[in-house]
Amino acid sequence: MGKEKIAITLDKQSIGELDRLVEERVFQSRSQAVQEAVSEKLQRIKRTRLAVESGKLNLQFERELAEEGLAEDVKAWPEY
Numbered sequence: 001m002g003k004e005k006i007a008i009t010l011d012k013q014s015i016g017e018l019d020r021l022v023e024e025r026v027f028q029s030r031s032q033a034v035q036e037a038v039s040e041k042l043q044r045i046k047r048t049r050l051a052v053e054s055g056k057l058n059l060q061f062e063r064e065l066a067e068e069g070l071a072e073d074v075k076a077w078p079e080y
């Protein structure tokens with residue numbers, strides 16, 4: 001996957017913490033630390049959105065729909 005450079009502005013405290021983590025070899029560089037942080041946040045947003053959307057489902061309707069499809073599928077199965 002290709003990468004692009006971007007510029008960000010952080011407060012001095014955050015930069016200090018990033019530098020400390022790089023010095024402690026938690027991350028290879030500031031860039032890696034920021035990249036991992038952004039990736040984790042994007043994944044968290046996706047999971048949260050999925051949970052919110054799933055919460056909108058009508059469970060009874062979904063169950064009935066699944067059972068209806070299963071009942072028809074079962075009729076088509078050969079007897080063993």
